[in-house]
Amino acid sequence: MGTSRMFRIFVVLGSAFMVLLIIIYWDDVGASHLYLHTPVSPGPRIPHPPPPKTRPPTSRAPSFLNDIDAFVNQFLEPGTGEPTDPAPVDTGNQSEKAEERYVPRREGKIHLTPVAAELRERQEHRRKLLQEMCANDSIVFPGKNRSFDDIPNKELDHLIVDDRHGIIYCYVPKVACSNWKRIMIILSESLLRDGVPQRDPLAIPRDLVHNSSMHFTFNKFWKRYGKFARHLMKVKLKKYTKFLFVRDPFVRLISAYRNKFELRNEDFYRRFAQVMLRRYANQPTPPATVDEAFSVGLHPSFSHFIQYLLDPQTEKEMPFNEHWRQVYRLCHPCQIQYDFVGHLESAEEDAEHLLRQLRVDNVVEFPTSHRNLTASSWEGDWFNAVPLEARRELYKLYEPDFRLFGYERPDSLLNE
Incomplete structure (x- = not known):
């Protein structure tokens, strides 16, 4: 008992x-x-300073759970879309010091007039075109029909995430990406000046703009979240505003050539220019440095550059460099439904529209710059020395970008 x-x-x-x-x-x-x-579901983004919250000096939960909470909190405070905790721990794209010395964003503008109907219709047309092209069987390119889960992690390195404002930006080199990266640094508050977040985009040094440690990209999720990474990517893709900027594909190639091979660039000279000179310019032993090459007036011609792009050996050795890689390979527009598609040709209007749509134009303005611009009217001059058959092959190589983003086929370059 x-x-x-x-x-x-x-x-x-x-x-x-x-x-x-x-x-x-x-x-x-x-x-x-x-x-x-x-x-x-986030409430409307009506920006206002988040309420103060005292941080207890006690130990915190594991970093992974804090990251999840920081993400979820963005959708919990009614009527804002701002995190309920103004300084979440270890969000990945802002420094700890910025968190500790958080300064509420300024409230300088009140939006009394709506965005012009023309601009809204322009975006609707661009988004609809992307959807139609991705569903159109007449346009075929590698990776078009794969799922998001099938995209290798290394191919997600151009998707920059800003958790503070719920934004994902896919950057395309030679399409004003330096200034858009500056905008993302300002919004994420990942750079401090005198203990407070930097507010002036043009004050950010160029070496920091392109420093990968300044940006939290999708390919970094695996290290932080492990097996939950892909799930969180999908959640953020569903909830966040996603945007990219593009330009005429042939003009982008001209811009890449001018910037990387007509200017002294030691890295690009050693990695690419020497290869072009050996293969196509009858230079079996090109100069060892870019300074030596420039001193004797030697650099690859634009025609050599096009030969390099069309040479099957090029991609056998390594994938295209990001400065001339196709946009569909950088940003995966058939797997990611972008909310905003900007064109460099209408950059100022599109930038103003986008910042208003994101409700951050009271935080930052897009810096305008006319340095080293390449005009589409120059295409004929640049392609004069490129054989007609090579032009046609080049168009086939970049045709998906032309059609996905609404750029006309350059018939004047492709017809005799």
């Missing part, structure tokens, strides 16, 4: 202990687990 009573007591105590453990576990991680699988 005594043994049976003791057994019942142990059962009751054990049950109570298990209930207590469940309660403690739910308090620690239950909310994070719940929100990972429950749809959430």
